Amino acid sequence: MNSPNIAVCSSERHIDLLPTRHRRNGGAEDERAARMEIGIAEIGAMVGGLIRQGCPLPVVLTTLCQLFDSSVKGFLSSVLLLDRTGVRVRNAAGPGLPASYVKQLEGRQVRWIEASSGAAIYAETPTIVLDPAGDVPEGAAEAAPAAPAGLRQHAVSPILSLTGEPLGIFAVYQRDSDRDVMRCHCALISKFTQVASAAIERMQKDEALRRSTDLLERTEQLSSTCCFSWRVETDEIGWSKALCQLFELDPAEGPVTLELIADRLHSDDLPSFQEMIERARSGVSDLEFEHRIRLRDHSVRYLRVVAHRVRDSDSRLEYIGVVQDVTQRRHTEDALAKLRAELAQAARVTSLGVLTAAMAHEVSQPLAGIVTNASTCRRMLAVDPPDVEGARETARRTIRDAERASEVIKRLRALFCKKGATSESLDLNEVTREVVALSLSELERNNVVVRTELAEKLPRIQGDRVQLQQVMLNLFLNASDAMRSVDDRPRQVVIRTARDEGNHVRLSVRDTGVGLQPECVDRLFDAFYTTKSSGMGIGLSVSRSIIESHQGRIWATPNDGPGATFAFSIPCTPMEVTGSLGDARNFGSARPSAAVNAGERSVRRLRP
C-alpha cells in the first residue's frame, strides 16, 4: 500500500518553507520571539525542576505542551515520543488536542527518509500534514488530513538527540478560527523542540541509569553478590546498596572506609585482610580472598572477594570487585566434610570388626613365643646344673618376640587412631607392605594366596599414611570377599605397585573373584552402593574421596580371566629430593625386614 505520507522538515529547513507573505512581517515576530527569550529560559528551568522532582516523562511533556499553548495564542502543540528504534510513536502528549485524536497517534509508525527537502520523518498513518504543503512527495495528495476538526497542522519539528537520533516529533497545530493570527515563529518552535529534546534525553538517560542500577541490584540479589570499587590512592570506596546491607552499614551515615570494613571483620581474619590491603597497594592485578564478618546479632557471614585492577581515566589505580556471600555454601561444605569424616570413621569401624580378629591373631603369635620361651628359660635354669646357654638363647627370643608384639600394636594404633589428615613423604611400597602384613592373616583365613609384585625404585609420594592404608586395606578385604564363594580356582590376590604415566605411581589389586557386572562399574564408588549382603557400601566411596584428596584417581576393571582389578594412581612428590629421605626414618611404625618380595608366591608373616 502506498503510504500517504507527508514529509516533516527539520527546523532549519522549516524557515525556507515559510510562505513569503509571512516573511514580510518577520520583523515584528522576531521582536516577539526576543521577548520570549526569558520565557524560554524559565520554561527550561521549570521542566528541569519537574525532572528533578522525579515526574514521569509524559507528565513533563504534557506540561511542556501546556506551556507552549499558553505562550503562543492560536496554536496548540503535541509531542510524539518515539520508541527506542525511532519508528513508532510510543507516547503522545497533546493536552490542548482532543484526547481521541492523541490516542489515535500512539503506536503509529514513523519512518525517516531522505526527502528532497532533507532529513524528514515519514509517518504512515495518520498522515501528519505539513501546512503549507511545500515539498509533498508524490501520492501524498491523496492523504486524508489527519488534523482534528477545527485544526490544521502548522509545523512539525523532529526532536533529535545530541547525536542526531530521532527521539520524537514536536507538532504545532493552528486553530481554524484563528487563521488570521500571525504565524508562530519558527525560533520558538525550535526552542521548545530543544527543551523537549533535552528533557527526553535526560529522562531516558535517567531511566537507563535506573534500569542499570536496578539490574545490578537484581543481579546482586540473584547471585548473592555485591559490587564495589576502591581507588587505592585516595581510599575512595564505592559500595553497592546490597554490600552496605550485607555489612549493615548505612550509606547515609557517611562514606565507607577501610576502617569501617575492618571493624566488621572477624578478628581472626584481620591479619589476612591487612595483608590483602598491602598486596593491593603494591598493585597486584587480581585479588581473591575469603574472610568472615561478624554482624550485630553476632552471626558470622563468610564472604568471598574477587577484585581486578583497572586504571581509571586519570590512570590511577582502582580495583573493581565483587563480594559474594558464601556462608550457605560454607555451611554445606562443612556439613559435607563432617559427613565424609563420619563415613570414613564408619568405614574404619566396619573394617575394625573384621580386623580385630586378625589383629588378635597377629599379636597372639609373638605372645605365644614369649610365654613359651620364658617357660623354657625358667625350666632350663631350674635344672641342676642350670642350662645357662639354653636359657640365654630363650631369653633372647623372648625379648625379640616382645619387640615384635609391640610393633604390631604400634601399627594397629597408627591405623585406627582418629586424627585428621596429615601429609608426609611416603614410600608406596613400604605402606603397601605394612598393610599386607596387617591383613595377611585375615586373607589367609579366607584361603587367599597373596602375591606382591612391588616395583623397585618407586618415586616417593606425598600423602596421609593412615588414609592410604585404609584404602589399601579396603581393596584387599574387598578382593578377599569377592573370592569367598570361589572354589573351582585358586583364590589369589596379586598386589602390584608400578610407575604410572604422568609422574604417578599406581597400586593395583587383582583378584580371581566373582568379577564385576559391567553395569555396576560406574556405580561402584558411589556411597551406599554395595553388592555384598553384609556391607554398608561406603568402603569404596570413602576410598575414592581419600584418593581424590591426594589428587589421584581410583578405578576398577574386569579381568580378562576371572575376577577384577581395582587400582589407584596418585602423583609422585614433585621434584623428589634426597632431603625427604630424612622423613622416611621417622615413620614410627614397624617396617618389615623380610618378606613380601616381588614374585614371592605366598607372603610369610613378618619378622622383626
Added chain:
Amino acid sequence: MIVECPLVSIVDDDESVRESLPDLLREFGYSARAFSSAEEFLASDCVGETRCLILDIAMPGMTGPDLQQELTARRQMIPIVFITGQTEDTIRPRSLERGAVECLSKPFSDAALLEALDAAFRERGAI
C-alpha cells in the same frame, strides 16, 4: 636302658612357635620336630612316629582341621592339640567336637600345654 622319648610334632606357620616350642617340649622330656605347613609334615617321615601333634588351626594352604581330616582318612590316629591365635569362642568347642584332645589359645602357659600333652598321652594309652 635307653628310654626313647616320644615324638611330639609341631605344625605351625609361625616361626616364633616353631622355634620356641621344641625347646620347651624337650624340657618336658619329649623329642620334638617342627614343620611350617601341613604339607611339609605329611611329606616327612615323622607321621608314623608322631605320638602327639601340636597343630595350628589357621595356616595358608592346608589348614589344621584339613590336616586332621587327612590323617583320619589315612587312619593315622594321632592325638591332636590345636593351638590358635584366633579369638572366636566357637573354635575350641568345635575342635573338641571334631576329636581334638585340647585347643589352646595363644599365648598359652607351659602348665596348660603340659596338661594337654598329659591328656593326649592318656588318650593314646587308652587307644
